[in-house]
Amino acid sequence: MFNLFKSLVSGQAFPRIADLERAYLNASVSRYDLERRQREVDNGLFRRSSFDL
Secondary structure (H helix, E strand, C coil): CHHHHHHHHHHCCCCHHHHHHHHHHHHHCHHHHHHHHHHHHHCCCCCCCCCCC
């Protein structure tokens, strides 16, 4: 229980947006896939609010 509280307080319980973006880009299978993913990240794929339509 203490370890859960400690991880929540330290901020390591949830991955940062930059880490999610990097993992998404690293999963590309070709140069063209990487370019497409970079455009998606630049357009705010991971930074959109859940309330945006």
